[in-house]
Amino acid sequence: MNTYSRLELGSLSELRIHVVPHPGASLLSLVADTFGQRRHAVPDPARRAVRLGAPAHAEATLRPLFAPEHPAIPDCLTPTGTMTHEAADHHLEQLRDLSTDTLLADLEADFGGAVPPQWRHVIERPKRWIQAYAQVMQRTWQTVEPVWTAAGSALRREAERVGGSVAFGRPELALSALSPRYRLDGTVLRLPDKHPEDFDLLGRRLVLVPVASGSDASLFAFDRADTAWVGYPLPGLDALWSGRLPRPPAPRRDPARLILGDARAAILRATSAATHMGNLSSALGYAPGTVSHHCARLEDVGLIHRRRQGQHVVVRRTQLGSELLDLLTH
Numbered sequence: 001m002n003t004y005s006r007l008e009l010g011s012l013s014e015l016r017i018h019v020v021p022h023p024g025a026s027l028l029s030l031v032a033d034t035f036g037q038r039r040h041a042v043p044d045p046a047r048r049a050v051r052l053g054a055p056a057h058a059e060a061t062l063r064p065l066f067a068p069e070h071p072a073i074p075d076c077l078t079p080t081g082t083m084t085h086e087a088a089d090h091h092l093e094q095l096r097d098l099s100t101d102t103l104l105a106d107l108e109a110d111f112g113g114a115v116p117p118q119w120r121h122v123i124e125r126p127k128r129w130i131q132a133y134a135q136v137m138q139r140t141w142q143t144v145e146p147v148w149t150a151a152g153s154a155l156r157r158e159a160e161r162v163g164g165s166v167a168f169g170r171p172e173l174a175l176s177a178l179s180p181r182y183r184l185d186g187t188v189l190r191l192p193d194k195h196p197e198d199f200d201l202l203g204r205r206l207v208l209v210p211v212a213s214g215s216d217a218s219l220f221a222f223d224r225a226d227t228a229w230v231g232y233p234l235p236g237l238d239a240l241w242s243g244r245l246p247r248p249p250a251p252r253r254d255p256a257r258l259i260l261g262d263a264r265a266a267i268l269r270a271t272s273a274a275t276h277m278g279n280l281s282s283a284l285g286y287a288p289g290t291v292s293h294h295c296a297r298l299e300d301v302g303l304i305h306r307r308r309q310g311q312h313v314v315v316r317r318t319q320l321g322s323e324l325l326d327l328l329t330h
Contacts, residue, residue: 002192003192003193003194003196004183004190004191004192004193004196005190005191005193005196005197005198005199005220005222006188006189006190006196006197006198006199007188007189007190007191007199007200007201007220007222007228007230008187008188008198008199008200008201009175009187009188009189009201009206010187010200010201010202010203011187012171012172012187013169014203015166015171015201015206016203016204016205016206017162017166017171017174017205017206017207017208018205018206018207018208019158019159019162019163019207019208019209019210020207020208020209020229021155021159021209021210022209023087023088023091023141023144023148023212024078024088024091025209025211025219025229025231026144026148026211026212026213027088027137027140027141027144028078028219029042029211029213029214029217029219029231030042030046030050030140030144030213031050031058031062031136031137031140032065032066033047033213033214034047034050034051034054035054035058035059035062035063035066036062036065036066037066038066039216040213040214040216040217040218041214041215041216041217042213042214043214043237043241045241046147046213046214046241049143050140050143050144052143053139053140053142053143054136054139054140054143055132055135055136055139057132057136058136058139061129061132061133061136062133062136063118064116064118064119064122065077067116067118068194074103074106074107074109074110075106075223076098076102076103076106077095077098077103077106077133078221087261087262087263088141088145088148089261089262090261090262090263090290090294092134092137092138092141093261094293095130095133095134095137096130096131096134096138098130098134100126100127100130103122103126103130104123104126107119107122107123144212147212147240147241148212150240151212151234151236151240154210154234154235154236154240155210155234157235158210158234158235161174162174162208172184174208175189178208178230178232179216179217179218179232179233181216181218182218182230182232189230191218191220191230192218199222199228201222201228204224204225204226204227204228205226205227205228206227206228206229206230207227207228207229207230208229208230208232209229209230209231209232210231210232210233210234211231211232211233211234212234212237212240213233213237214233214237215233215237216233217231217232217233218231218232219231255328255329256268256269256325256328256329259328260328261294263284263286263290263291263294264294264297264298266284266286267280267284267291267294267295267298267304267315268298268303268304268317268321268324268325269325270283270284271304271315271316271317271321272316272317272322273316274314274315274316275314275315275316276309276312276313276314276315277291277292277295277306277312277313277314277315278312280315295315298321302318302320302321303317303318303320303321303324304316304317304318304321305318
């Protein structure tokens with residue numbers, strides 16, 4: 001017998017719905033199906049590709065996350081911690097940089113003093129386990145990235161479909177067509193869950209996340225203060241994984257982005273003059289926390305300088321940063 005968690009949406013006419021093509025949800029779905037025996041109906045070619053690309057320790061490393069009797073995944077371990085448009089490399093970097101104190105605190109919050117047996121070796125050697133987990137997710141992304149890139153047009157069409165329903169005042173048309181596994185009953189969205197709970201949207205943003213994994217993909221998180229998100233299968237998955245979609249043209253190679261990453265290269269380019277951190281975040285389209293994270297790393301190696309100016313923090317590229325950017329641009 002199927003059981004469902006329930007999300008009370010409130011007035012459909014007042015819903016704030018956004019489509020966010022977040023690759024982290026696809027990563028989580030793929031490893032859950034491939035290594036965690038979760039039913040997401042990932043196509044065989046995708047499952048084989050993920051297994052082939054994964055390190056030998058992948059199944060053992062991921063076992064604590066998908067134990068059937070204790071299915072909770074600490075928030076700090078999900079590559080879906082922020083529902084923003086940052087690239088996968090940013091979320092993977094945050095996993096690699098995860099502190100052992102943060103992981104142990106999340107485990108304490110989730111399980112209290114009764115940590116399940118499958119997590120005990122993680123508590124004993126947390127740094128080693130974090131490195132192994134980050135490696136699994138990085139290798140999975142290397143497998144998924146070409147498919148995710150090829151899915152660009154499908155993701156745009158899906159955003160247009162949902163946006164059209166909302167624009168015409170009929171959000172229920174989009175919500176009722178997310179997945180055969182989901183049910184919209186009036187103002188309640190029902191999602192399959194072996195450990196069902198009742199939730200209330202309470203005016204928060206509802207973020208819809210197309211997932212490029214399997215036709216039964218089902219992921220959601222309703223515990224954030226400002227956002228509730230629901231992952232669902234991206235239409236056209238079979239063609240996506242069989243390689244029948246046309247390949248997009250190869251992007252122009254940018255040495256600065258290849259070496260520094262998208263966000264850090266963008267920050268260096270945007271700080272030739274002193275710039276408020278808030279303005280920098282708005283101009284680049286990254287969340288403030290993301291900009292702060294990358295600025296801290298750039299400042300650590302002397303490429304930018306930050307200083308407080310009244311109530312604001314001002315950031316500017318250093319001479320070393322300008323020289324490095326010139327070297328990578330010419």
